[in-house]
Amino acid sequence: MLLSTRYYSVKSRSTAALVCRRPSKATxxxxxxxxxxxxxxxxxxxxxxxxxxxxxxxxxxxxxxxxxxxxxxxxxxxxxxxxxxxxxxxxxxxxxxxxxxxxxxxxxxxxxxxxxxxxxxxxxxxxxxxxxxxxxxxxxxxxxxxxxxxxxxxxxxxxxxxxxxxxxxxxxxxxxxxGGFVCPTPFAAAPGGVGGMPRGRILAMxxxxxxxxxxxxxxxxxxxxxxxxxxxxxxxxxxxxxxxxxxxxxxxxxxxxxxxxxxxxxxxxxxxxxxxxxxxxxxxxxxxxxxxxxxxxxxxxxxxxxxxxxxxxxxxxxxxLGGNAAFIVFEDADIDLAVNGAMASKFRNAGQTCVCADRFVVHRSVEGEFVSKLADRVRRLNVGHGTKDGVAMGPVISAAQVKILKEKVDAAILEGATCVVGGSPLTDLGPNYFSPTILTNVRTSSSIWHAETFGPIAAVRTFDTEEEAISLANDTRTGLASYFFTRDMSRIFRVSAALENGIVGVNEGIISTASAPFGGVKESGLGREGSSVGINEYLETKYVFLNA
Structure with missing residues (x-):
């Protein structure tokens, strides 16, 4: 569930005054x-x-x-x-x-x-x-x-x-x-006969x-x-x-x-x-x-x-259904491009989409640069009420979700993770706000790693080989989306084929559009939405044999 990049250029009129107010008690x-x-x-x-x-x-x-x-x-x-x-x-x-x-x-x-x-x-x-x-x-x-x-x-x-x-x-x-199609039949004009016009037509409607x-x-x-x-x-x-x-x-x-x-x-x-x-x-x-x-x-x-x-x-x-998307940054990636993709994929809608990148799998040789640049962007995120000018990230949906996010962050830190940015609720804004967060050294056994986050938290761990990165990405019961960044064309085809997901973004963090088939594998669902494939989900095929 995500927005095509071309829709981010939509302009808005000033909304500084459009803050929802508490109504009087209704009868x-x-x-x-x-x-x-x-x-x-x-x-x-x-x-x-x-x-x-x-x-x-x-x-x-x-x-x-x-x-x-x-x-x-x-x-x-x-x-x-x-x-x-x-x-x-x-x-x-x-x-x-x-x-x-x-x-x-x-x-x-x-x-x-x-x-x-x-x-x-x-x-x-x-x-x-x-x-x-x-x-x-x-x-x-x-x-x-x-x-x-x-x-x-x-x-x-x-x-x-x-x-x-x-x-x-x-x-x-x-x-x-x-619509449908017509195809020839294997039946001869007369039972047991050979040659001549075939008998009937197969109609699929x-x-x-x-x-x-x-x-x-x-x-x-x-x-x-x-x-x-x-x-x-x-x-x-x-x-x-x-x-x-x-x-x-x-x-x-x-x-x-x-x-x-x-x-x-x-x-x-x-x-x-x-x-x-x-x-x-x-x-x-x-x-x-x-x-x-x-x-x-x-x-x-x-x-x-x-x-x-x-x-x-x-x-x-x-x-x-749910996801737990991996975001792989290979050693040859354009780091600035990867950071842009991470910001779009992770922090849009406060991280509350099924295709948000949750697990950041970063090559050891570029982890420092990637995390540093990502942290700089995250620190500059303007969090607040969605109707206020300049706000880039709003609340999560409820105080209960804030509590879950805080518990996951605390558990990850107890297990050895490092909190680089954020990590706590923003109670001065209201009970439903959580700070955009980056955790490094996250263990795969951590609850924030093996379950969908649905919040503005990027969990980072390193890898050394392509095979290890693919293994980490596929180590989940879900398979909705994944992302990876590399300049190697051969690797693009290898990794795209190896990832167990219905949607793969290569050097891009937002990839949905009406003309593309959207859906997951494993426990992320059945069927596809969008594209010509999407309408097939609402059609039955009737076979009619026409002998005329």
């Missing part, structure tokens, strides 16, 4: 929701209707009793308290999910069979255009609920829209829904899988939605989306804009739930036989749980 009912938004975000937005009060209250549910317990709070992790309420969103449960699935199923035939590929393409282009037109507002909403710096949020809006553009075009390709359940994480609130919904809708599937309870507002804005783009009712359903109801919503999506595919981005343990729950109905699965 029950729709007026309370409206007041909460007018206090928090709506006054800052160019188009306040993007956060539609009805949608936030109901999230697509058909009834609302106004009970305050049926709402959950969305908080700003970057606030000084770490808990400032941004908004209150409807808590939906199993019955809501079941009704959303029914609506998606009712819309399926009209979308799959009654809508041309050209029309689906046009709707996706229209959706992406509206997203771009509202990029500043969407970015502000995203920053206030996820904590990432505003320039990263703006970059993600463009990145997310690019998936809709890509799959709008892909909807028209011969390998999309309605691509068809939409059906209703798809999409479950997305908080760390990329828009891109993970469009990367799944884009190919699903292009293929003729209808979708039921369950976004993270930490970042539902970005999903609400996408739903609003999908409606404005003319998306038919039931084609894009949204379910909002929190910790009290997410388990039952997920279970309904996985066990309901109407849902024919689940696409999930998140942790490996949750992915395994969804696999088990989906097995009784033998669903198609796309799983983009």
């Amino acid at each position: 029950n009912g729709s007026n309370a929701v409206a007041a909460s938004f007018s206090t928090m975000i709506a006054s800052m937005l160019r188009d306040p209707s993007l956060i539609d009060d009805h949608r936030v209250r109901h999230g697509g549910a058909e009834d609302d009793d106004g009970d305050d317990s049926s709402f959950f709070e969305v908080v700003d992790p970057g606030s000084s308290s770490g808990r400032d309420v941004v908004a209150r969103v409807r808590r939906m449960g199993r019955e809501d999910a079941s009704r959303a699935i029914e609506r998606a199923n009712a819309a399926l035939v009209g979308w799959r069979d009654g809508t041309t590929a050209s029309r689906r393409s046009s709707l996706l282009y229209g959706w992406s255009s509206l997203i771009r037109e509202n990029s500043d507002d969407i970015a502000l909403i995203m920053t206030c609920e996820s904590g990432k710096p505003l320039h990263e949020s703006r970059g993600e809006v463009e990145y997310g829209a690019s998936f809709l553009d890509y799959y709008a075009a892909e909807a028209l390709r011969p390998n999309s829904a309605g 691509n068809e939409a899988v059906g209703v798809c359940g999409l479950i997305t994480p908080w760390n990329f609130p828009i891109a993970m939605i469009t990367r799944k919904a884009g190919p699903a809708l292009a293929a003729g599937c209808t979708v039921v989306l369950k976004p993270s309870d930490l970042t539902p507002l970005t999903a609400v804005t996408l739903s609003v804009l999908a409606d404005r783009a003319g998306m038919p009712k039931g084609v894009f359903e949204l379910i909002t739930s929190d910790g009290k109801s997410t388990a039952e919503v997920g279970e309904e999506m996985c066990t309901n036989p109407t849902v024919r595919k689940i696409s999930f981005t998140g942790s490996t343990p949750v992915g395994k749980l969804l696999m088990r729950m989906s097995s009784d109905t033998v669903k198609r699965l796309s799983l983009e």
